[in-house]
Amino acid sequence: xxxxxxxxxxxxxxxxxxxxxxxxxxxxxxxxxxxxxxxxxxxxxxxxxxxxxxxxxxxxxxxxxxxxxxxxxxxxxxxxxxxxxxxxxxxxxxxxxxxxxxxxxxxxxxxxxxxxxxxxxxxxxxx
Amino acid sequence: xxxxxxxxxxxxxxxxxxxxxxxxxxxxxxxxxxxxxxxxxxxxxxxxxxxxxxxxxxxxxxxxxxxxxxxxxxxxxxxxxxxxxxxxxxxxxxxxxxxxxxxxxxxxxxxxxxxxxxxxxxxxxxxxxxxxxxxxxxxxxxxxxxxxxxxxxxxxxxxxxxxxxxxxxxxxxxxxxxxxxxxxxxxxxxx
Numbered sequence: 001x002x003x004x005x006x007x008x009x010x011x012x013x014x015x016x017x018x019x020x021x022x023x024x025x026x027x028x029x030x031x032x033x034x035x036x037x038x039x040x041x042x043x044x045x046x047x048x049x050x051x052x053x054x055x056x057x058x059x060x061x062x063x064x065x066x067x068x069x070x071x072x073x074x075x076x077x078x079x080x081x082x083x084x085x086x087x088x089x090x091x092x093x094x095x096x097x098x099x100x101x102x103x104x105x106x107x108x109x110x111x112x113x114x115x116x117x118x119x120x121x122x123x124x125x126x127x
Numbered sequence: 128x129x130x131x132x133x134x135x136x137x138x139x140x141x142x143x144x145x146x147x148x149x150x151x152x153x154x155x156x157x158x159x160x161x162x163x164x165x166x167x168x169x170x171x172x173x174x175x176x177x178x179x180x181x182x183x184x185x186x187x188x189x190x191x192x193x194x195x196x197x198x199x200x201x202x203x204x205x206x207x208x209x210x211x212x213x214x215x216x217x218x219x220x221x222x223x224x225x226x227x228x229x230x231x232x233x234x235x236x237x238x239x240x241x242x243x244x245x246x247x248x249x250x251x252x253x254x255x256x257x258x259x260x261x262x263x264x265x266x267x268x269x270x271x272x273x274x275x276x277x278x279x280x281x282x283x284x285x286x287x288x289x290x291x292x293x294x295x296x297x298x299x300x301x302x303x304x305x306x307x308x309x310x311x312x313x314x315x316x317x318x
Contacts, residue, residue, distance in 0.1 A: 011282035017169035018278055028272055028286075035268040035293065039261045046257050067203035075198055075260045082264050104289045111261070111296065118257035120250050 026093025029103030030086055036110030038082025043117025045074040050127045133204055133317050140201050141308050144193040151186035152298045158182060159291050162281050172278050180274055183294070187267035190301060194259050202256065204317050210234035225316060232315035247314050251307040259304030265297035
């Protein structure tokens with residue numbers, strides 16, 4: 001956790017007329033990391049379901065009678081992971097600062113891994 | 128001129144929501160890109176930010192509606208297994224040139240009765256159905272960051288670029304979904 005004082009008006013003097021209050025970076029960092037967690041969860045479940053039949057069946061249980069198959073569970077759990085992570089981190093970091101560059105890098109790595117895990121030539125390696 | 132219920136939903140999912148998403152992305156990207164120090168007056172910033180808030184949230188919500196309609200309404204019609212007869216998984220597709228009452232689009236593609244079409248499902252649909260769900264996550268996160276930081280994005284170049292990366296990544300995920308959706312609906316339409 002870091003403490004930062006932003007100097008927005010020094011870089012863009014036109015902002016001075018708007019009278020913007022300084023805002024902590026904690027909520028922004030929470031959003032960035034949570035997005036990465038959501039995409040990573042999506043990819044992880046996609047790949048795991050290829051070889052873990054128990055998980056595959058569990059994910060398909062989310063479809064109810066709609067005939068969506070395992071995608072129902074993968075997408076639902078990815079959205080839940082994203083929102084829960086976002087909510088928890090936002091609560092923890094409310095009114096606080098966090099290194100935004102670090103948060104973005106964490107989110108970017110998680111997101112890139114998640115995207116790779118949804119790529120068929122990759123996840124079918126485990127089928 | 129008439130559209131069936133299924134055709135109507137595929138139009139809503141792909142064409143209507145897809146077009147709104149594309150428009151919101153174009154406007155949002157242009158707005159974010161030009162959000163630089165010295166470009167706007169205070170009044171201009173207020174006007175620009177209002178449009179940016181609306182544009183980014185429209186993109187996020189549209190992306191969410193697109194994947195929800197795609198997954199929960201259109202996708203079951205695509206993947207239902209209709210063609211199995213006895214030991215033959217795709218007997219119902221024999222002799223067909225498009226999917227029909229005894230052969231769903233998925234059956235049709237996997238059966239290879241109309242050329243080598245299996246990869247459209249194995250690669251195209253499998254990638255599309257999963258990666259598309261990254262689009263609303265990234266687009267809504269970008270919309271939140273635009274709303275939270277507002278005009279401060281003008282003075283924080285690095286943060287603005289980070290938001291643009293998320294915004295473009297959301298678009299890229301949607302392009303995979305949209306492009307394969309268009310091709311799949313061409314090769315094996317939901318009728």
